Amino acid sequence: MPQPSAAAFFMQKNKRFVNNSPLFMYNCLMTSPDYMNNKFDIIVVGAGHAGCEAALSAARLGCNVLLCTLNVDNIALQPCNPAIGGPAKSTLVREIDALGGVMGEVADATYIQMKTLNSSKGPAVRALRAQSDKKEYTQYMRNLLENTDNIWIKQACITEIKVKDGQITGAVDEYGIEYSCRAIILTTGTSLEGKMYIGLQAYSGGRLGERAAIGLSESLRKHGIITKKLKTGTPARVDKRTVDYSKMEIQPGDDKLSFYSFKPNRPIRPQFPCYLTRTNEETHSIIRANLDKSPMYQGLIQGVGPRYCPSIEDKIVRFASNPSHHIFIEPEGLNTYEVYIQGFSTSLPAYVQVEMLRSLPGLEKAHIIKPAYAVEYDYVPAVQTKHSLMSKDIEGLFFAGQINGTSGYEEAAAQGLIAGINSVKYLNNSEPLELSRASSYIGTLIDDLVTKDIQEPYRMLTSRSEYRLLLRQDNADARLTKIGHELGLIDDAQYKRFLNKQDNIKKEIERLRETKISASEEVNAALAETGEHIDRGIRLAELLKRPNINYEIFKKLDEKTRNLNLSDDITEEVEVLIKYDGYIKRQEQQVETSEKLEKYRIPSNIDYSKIKHISTETREKLEKIRPSNLAQASRIGGVKPADISVLMVMLGK
Ligand SMILES: Cc1cc2nc3c(=O)[nH]c(=O)nc-3n(C[C@H](O)[C@H](O)[C@H](O)COP(=O)(O)OP(=O)(O)OC[C@H]3O[C@@H](n4cnc5c(N)ncnc54)[C@H](O)[C@@H]3O)c2cc1C
Structure with missing residues (x-):
């Protein structure tokens, strides 16, 4: 079978973005004269995993984006292991894809090994891992950026942000060039004041072969943003x-x-x-x-x-x-x-x-x-940002990726996508996209970052979600594609395919619930390899709930299943939804309870010092984090159920 190179795959997949004709280039320049005056809607600082998703989503939603980075040959570099995914992280990648981000497409186009981890375990922990060709990965991402209208890539270190009356107005680079913009997304990774160590020797740099970003941390601190230090490392x-x-x-x-x-x-x-x-x-x-x-x-x-x-x-x-x-x-x-x-x-x-x-x-x-x-390196503790990833204190200033205290490509890309979308929404004066914990790992990740005062690099783990049976890699599309389509990042053709898939899943579940097989000798002979046996007729859905039975065996038991020949992603989903029906329903009930607390919105100007009967520790935490609703308040470490009851009564009044 012919094996397409990543470059050939790019051309085939991104026809609508690729047009290298001189006429196209000229038109593009004519319709975007603002770049000549250093005027942009949004500046994305850093072309790592967060920065690329941020720039692409903002540009695809119609904004003019300047993407500044320290080295344009290191776009979407994987400075640690050359792999995308693994437990919980693979779900993030699928969620990014369902919302209209690109990490999944790039990982698919450039893999040199694909492996499903934990395949014998439950669906909540199954995880895809793609070993990447590192060079092809960066090249593919660069092609995507270069072939997307409205993105202007520049190799320059941003050293200063410009703020007027609490709002972003621009940025300055190391050469003293000033850019005007209405929003900035900082995705600086490990570069801010980065210091590398090999033994007791220290070198200035964000990662091997790349200098540190000096100046920007100081500028943030001048504007009242608190920075702290984290550390990470990589093998030889x-x-x-x-x-x-x-x-x-x-x-x-x-x-x-x-x-x-x-x-x-x-x-x-x-x-x-x-x-x-x-x-x-x-x-x-x-x-x-x-x-x-x-x-x-x-x-x-x-x-x-x-x-x-x-x-x-x-x-x-x-x-x-x-x-x-x-x-x-x-x-x-x-x-x-x-x-x-x-x-x-x-x-x-x-x-x-x-x-x-x-x-x-x-x-x-x-x-x-x-x-x-x-x-x-310096990071900006994310308790200073809102769920939209915009700063609580400076309007138009967004943070995404390692700068928020996370570690990992997938965590960074997920935040970059949300920051890109929300920077556009901010410019359009529309409500930000805030994903709930029950909707996604992306929602869980951001909620943890902005609610809990994270003191160590945060990595996504399945154990971080209280709803992990609902948040599986297999159903990320069912949870988020509608949102991606409404945003305008998922096109109609993909949305139609998605609706068709959901329809097929629903129909197949109904069919398995209705179809009964008899306890014939042939049936039990086919079942023998699974160690199962039936003494009387049984519906296929009931049989599928047995631990040793999987959907595949139905192809031997039932002619209709054989003829339907449904794709693997549909049968996987059908199997999970039937097998874990009871657990899934229980988690859905937990979501309902939590949603009740979410309805108690906390006004942003609330004066916690005036609330009696809450502990001093709780008051300090609430003042620092300023949660937007009671559910978020209840997740802050140290906030007690009794304090939540006091707040509930007060908000009820
Ligand atoms: C040594 C090392 C070890 C790591 N170990 C792990 C690990 O064990 N596990 C794990 O999951 N992850 C690890 N990572 C982290 C992983 O690389 C990051 O989490 C991920 O790349 C973060 O993505 P990001 O987009 O936030 O930042 P990055 O991918 O780092 O991208 C940041 C970008 O910002 C640019 N930039 C920074 N400042 C400026 C500025 N002022 N102006 C212009 N451009 C700027 C840089 O040039 C870079 O392109 C490691 C990273 C390093 C460097």
Whole structure:
């Protein structure tokens, strides 16, 4: 089968955006003269995962966007592992796709391995993971940006924001050029005042090979925005010619491919395996013997690191009784020898890294192309922003991605999309898009960020959602496509396909509820492979609720199922909705209860000091976070149910 390159796939998928004829270019310039006066509707600072989604959504919704970034060759770079998705994150990617964002399309177009994780577990934790060709990923995203009307890309460091009467009026770059705009979206990642550490040596920079963004943090602080420090780290990259894969376990991709995007025409590409090796006592002793050379352990880094992606030295110290840790060797792309050493993030000196790596089976002769390092950077605690991701204090100033204290490409892209949409809504004076916790992981993520005073890098986990059986990767389209279509980011053809799919799901569930099969010998013979048996006639929906039965077996039991030949995404959804019907209904009831609290809106000018009978701690928290409704107030850490009752009575009055 011919395997399309990512570039060919781009042309096929984005016909409506691609027009390189000189006539088109001229028309485009003629209709957008404002760029000549440095006048834009929106400035997006940073072309990482958040910035790209923000710029694309705002431009597709009709705004003139300046996209400034430190290095245009690093657009949508994956500075850590070359992979999109994994538990909870895959649901974010599908939600982005359903709303009209692009991360799913780019990951689908540039994968070198697709794998569904937790496939034998329940649907709430099943997760797709795409190993990406890193170079193709950035190129594909750049093509999307360059071929979207209204986006002007510029390599420049924004050093200052301009504010007048509490509203954004523009920005200034490092060359002193001033731009006017009505909204700014800051998506600066790990760059703000970034300092990288390799051993006890520190370098100014946001990520290896890219300078730090100096000036902007100071400008934010001058305007009253509080910044704090966080830290993250990444492992070394090694030359694959120096890896002995025969000493490792192969980790292949799936035979049956799944994709992120709900849109049709997904590309079939060659898949490449990852490999698994393990740390051993020798590795651990090298690390223990060199802890005095770690910037973390010597107190040079103050910022808190990601709890769920600890460095290898952290793992050895915190889980001292663990004799071994998994290390995955992941290719960075088709046309490079660089491989990523997953699970081996460290900030120890480069010469120690060589020793540590060479203690791993299969890496005895490893040659390091890029060393591991840690980076400390400024972020803006998101309790200073509203659910729309706009600052509570400066109108028109939006924040998205790592600058809000998150970690991860998917978390960043999700926020970028929402900030892009809401910046346009702000300019149009319309109500912002605020997704509820019950609607999506995106809603949960943003609610957690703005409600809880996050003190460490925030990563999306399934356990962060109280409704995780409702928020699955398989039904992201059912939850959000209608919103994407109403916004104008999902076109009519895609919306029609979506409605058709939902109709087919509904009809199939009804059919399975009505269709009865008899307890014949043939039926029980077909059921034998599942270990199930029926003594009397049973409806297919009832049979599907048994743990060992899946939809696939119906193709052997029932001719109609065979002839219908429904697509996998439809049958997967049908199976989940029938099997977990009881649990799903219970979570829907929880949503109803929470929605009652959401109806109690809290006025933004409320004076908490005048409310008696609430504790001082609660009063301080409410004053700091200023929740917009009672449900949000109830989720603030330290706010007690008794305080919520007092507020409820007061708001009721
Ligand atoms: C060393 C390292 C380790 C990481 N480890 C992990 C991990 O373990 N797990 C995980 O999930 N994620 C990790 N990440 C984080 C992941 O890369 C980010 O979460 C994700 O890329 C954030 O996306 P973003 O869009 O917010 O920012 P980024 O993708 O970082 O993009 C920021 C963009 O802003 C630009 N920029 C910044 N300031 C300015 C300015 N003033 N003017 C113009 N442009 C500017 C930069 O050039 C860059 O293009 C790591 C990142 C790094 C660098």
